[in-house]
Amino acid sequence: MRPRLLSLAALAAPLLLASPALARESAKATAATAPAATQTAKEPTVGQSAARERQKKCGAEWRGLSATEKAAQGPKWPQYFSKCVKRLKEQKA
Secondary structure, X not given: OHHHHHHHHHHHHHHHHHHHHHHHHHHHHHHHHHHHHHHOOOOOOHHHHHHHHHHHHHHHHHHHOXXXXXXXXXXXXXXXXXXXXXXXXXXXX
């Protein structure tokens, strides 16, 4: 039983000694790739920018409405937003 234990210890020793070195190398690799990932963010397209602007305008209008006006326009945000987007697109065209 002892010879088996010694042979296992002899095999495991290099792995235990190499672990900190491998951890340092992987940390360096992670640090080197992290800034590159943030630099590859794409700019929004023209359509995405326009949709975002319409959403902001409709949201501001929705927040400005009273409870009775909201009920008349559409009782919930999705219905109001749909009507508002259609209206804004027609105004632009």
